[in-house]
Amino acid sequence: MPKYIAKRVLMALVTAFLVATLTFFVMNMVPGGPFLAEKAVTPQAQAAMEAKYGLDKPLHVQYLTYMSGLLHGDFGLSLKKRGRTVAQIISTKFPVSARLGGIALLVAVFFGVPFGSVAAFNRGKAVDNVLVVFSTAGIAVPSFLSSTLLMFIFTTKLNLLPSLGLKNPQSYIMPVIALSLYPASYIARLMRSSMLDVMGQDYMRTARAKGVSNFMSIFKHAMRNAILPVITYLGPLLASLMTGSFIIEKIFNIPGLGSEFVGAITSRDYPMIMGTTIFLAVFIIAMNVIVDITYAIVDPRIKLR
C-alpha cells in the first residue's frame, strides 16, 4: 500500500507538470490578452502593464519564470484582482465549492444507492418503473433547467427559499438539489443494474440455502458486491462536484471556484488559469487515488500495485 501511494504521488507530479506545460502554451496561443477589455487603454499603458507582469518577454522566458515560481510554491499574482495572489483566491474560493459539492455528493449517494436497490428488488413492478422514469429524467434534464425551475417554484412562487448566495443553511437546499440530481440518478441506475446482477449470483443462492434472512442477505452479501461500480464512479464524480459547477454557481450567485475558473479564462487572467488548472488536476488525481484505495478495501480481489 505505501509503495502504491508513493507511485501514485510521483505520477501525480508528472501529470501536474505536463498539465502545466500544455496549459501554458495553449493558453498563450489563444488570441487576446488580459488588458484588452479595459477602457481607454493607451498603447503606452498596455505596454507598461505587460512589462509589470513580465508579459513582454519571449514566451519561453515567461514559461521558465512561471515554472521556477511554481517549484517554489508560488502561483503568482492575479492579473485581474489587483494585489491578490492566485493561492489566496483558490484558498478562499475552493472551500465554498468543496462544501457545496461534498454535501451534493452525500445526498447523491444517500438517495441513489437505496433507490437503485429498491428498484432492483421490485424489478418490473410499479415502484421500479417510477424510479426508472425519475432517474432517466434526472439524467436528461440539464442543471440550468432544473435550477431555474427550482428557483421559480421555491423562490418566485412559494417564497420559501433564498435564491442567491450561501448565507444560511436553507440557501444550500436548492443548489444541492440541482447539483446532485444528475449524480443521484446516475448512481440509482448503476446501483439498480449491479444489484440485479448480484441478485442472480450463485453466492446469493448459497446465502439463502444457509438460512440467512432477507435483510442480512441484502446488507451483508449483496450490498458490498453491488456497490463496487458506484465506488468506481465516485472518483471522477467527487472531483467534478467538489471543484464547483460553473452553471450552478452562476445561477445561484455562489462565490465558488467553478465560476472563478471560467471567469479567469474569459478575462485571460493567465496566472489564475494556470493555478486553477494545476490545482484541479492534482485534486482529481488525489480523489481517484482515494477511490482506488477504497475499492481495494471493499473488494479483496483487487490488489493495488
Added chain:
Amino acid sequence: MSEEKYLVDIRHEQLSFFTSAGEVKALNDVSIRMKEGEVLGIVGESGSGKSVTAYSIMGLTAQNGRIVGGSVEFNGHRIDEMKEKELRKIRGSEVSIIFQDPMTSLNPVWTVGNQIEESIRLHTEKRGAEVRKRARELLELVGINEPEKRLGQYPHELSGGMRQRVMIAIALACEPKLLIADEPTTALDVTIQAQILELMQDLKKKLGMGIIMITHDLGVVASMCDNIAVMYAGEIVEYGTTDDIFYRPMHEYTKGLLRSIPKFHEKDYERLIPIEGQPVDLLNPPKGCGFAPRCQSCMKICLAKKPPRTDFDGLHYSRCWLLQKEEFLKNREGELSHV
C-alpha cells in the same frame, strides 16, 4: 404394514414455474421416499427436474416457482405448507446443499472463515471463540490443511477443489440430516472430482447423514448411491436400487443412458450410442410419455397417454408402455403397433 418413518417423503409433487411465456410444468407427479442415512442419486439431463425436486425439499425454489400439487415432507416438516421464515430455520441446519460451481457459490468479498462462521452463528448457540473453533474443526474435517490460515483467506485465494471443500464445510456446519449435492463435481478437474467424492463418502460414514446426489454422471451415482431415480421431463421414469438400474434397466431412457457411457473393458472397439433428439419443452408438455419422441421403440399409445407405473421386485419400478405390453396384448393389440 405399519407406516414407516421417512426422512424425505415426497408424494405426487407437482411444481410449476410461472413465466411470462406461460406455466412451465417442471415437476409432474414426482414421488420420492428416502430413509435416514440413505444415499439417493437423481439422474437426468438438464431440465429434467432433478435439481428442482431436490431444491423443493428445502423450499428453495425460484421466486416464480410454486408447488401446485402433492406434498413434500422432510424430517417431519410439511415443507410445502411452511412459510419462508420457518424454512429459514431448517435450511443450513437440518438440510444443507452444495452447489455445482464452487467458483461462484462463495461470496467473493467475505473471508472463508466469515462464511463458515455465519452458518454456525445462524443455527447454534455458539458465540465468540467457540464459533472460530468450530469453523477450524470443520475445515479439518473436510481435509483442508492449515485451517487457521485458510479461515482468514478469501475465496479467490483458494483452488476449485479447496473451495468445494469449504462449501461442504459450510453445509456440514450444523450436522444436517440431509445433504443435497447438486452436481458437486461437474465443475472440477477429474482428479479433484474423485477426491471430493471420496470425501463425501468418508463424511457420510462419519456423520451418518442422508445424501441426495444430483448428477448426470452415472459413474458418480454407481460408486455412491443406494438407490437411484432416473428423471425425464419432470417425471421419475425409473426408480430402483443401484443394481436394479445398472443391471436390470427397464425404461428405454435408462437403457439409453447406460449405452452412452464409455466402456473400457470391452475388447472390441465400440462406438458410443447417443440418445438422439432434444428434451421436451415443458411449456407445452406432451400428452403421452415425455420420452416418446426420442424413443426407438415408440408406439402409438406412447404419444397419446401417460404410461402407468409398472412395479418389479422390491423398490424397482418404471413408467413405460412397453412394460405393459403383456397386459395389453390380451385385448388392445391395435394400439401397440409400432409407428
